[in-house]
Amino acid sequence: MEMIRVKELKKSYGSLKAVDGVSLTVSEGEIFGLLGPNGAGKTTTMEMMEGLRDFDEGEVIISGLSVKKDRKKVTEHIGVQLQSTSMFDLLKVEEILRMYASFYKKRKPVDEILEQMNLTEKRKAAIKGLSGGQKQRLAIGLALIHDPKVIFLDEPTTGLDPQARRALWDIVLNLKQQGKTIVLSTHYMEEAYVLCDRLAIMDQGKIMALDTPDNLIASLEMESAIQFKWENEVQPLESLHHITKVTTIKDQAVLYTTNLQESLIALIKFTELENIQLQDLQTRRATLEDVFLQLTGRSLREE
């Protein structure tokens, strides 16, 4: 069943097209991701979907309701994780949850939320003293207080250490198990890969590709990448065995191949003949990062 439909959404700031014709659908129970670098338009898109930002053109339908026309009703169905910086620092964890609960008629027991977010032991702690991961979990807990069907998470793990990030992934996967529909934005390809059923790769306000993570990688028709420092012409590398594509990132060459072993042998032979020393040689399976690189010619991690 379709839970969200976004049609030709557009938003400009002066001459900058922050969101430039975004269309997508999200099914009930799905985790849908917006993956893209800083400034790609992910936050603007999400806030328009949430009814928090006006849009110039297009339409957003959530659970059969138009976000533009039925904004109030839509808010009953959606939960939005606020950035933790906007929480009242001096309140205790339990207090802020009770305060948020008082805003709604339909609400979940605070104890249940504390348990679900792994914060029961911190119920009496001041928000100020929480770790980054605990604050993010509380922010998600606040978004769940009225038991919404759809949850929006904007870069939920940015700035967290790997352990806190993984703990948050478990919470997101747990929400999916409860049947929630989740839309999240991220610029971490690993996060997008682990969490999302489908994702849209965004750049400069546009969706460049939309599919399951595995299909996006498979669409590259390149199983592996060989990367190494290269200060010479890349063109001769294109004719090496099984190489499907050659590209560069900064001072590195990236060769994509359908047969890693044969291509590596060919590369080593070639560099020996040319008397070139291979430096910083790495091989890896193709990732969403490579999909992004192919689509935009840039690296996802370039800030």
Ligand SMILES: Nc1ncnc2c1ncn2[C@@H]1O[C@H](COP(=O)(O)OP(=O)(O)OP(=O)(O)O)[C@@H](O)[C@H]1O
């Ligand atoms: N209120 C605003 N006024 C002017 N420009 C804006 C405004 N909000 C966003 N922009 C611009 O729109 C573009 C998209 O921004 P947006 O915050 O949606 O990107 P993002 O993908 O979420 O990036 P980030 O990861 O940095 O949040 C950026 O170039 C940004 O500078």
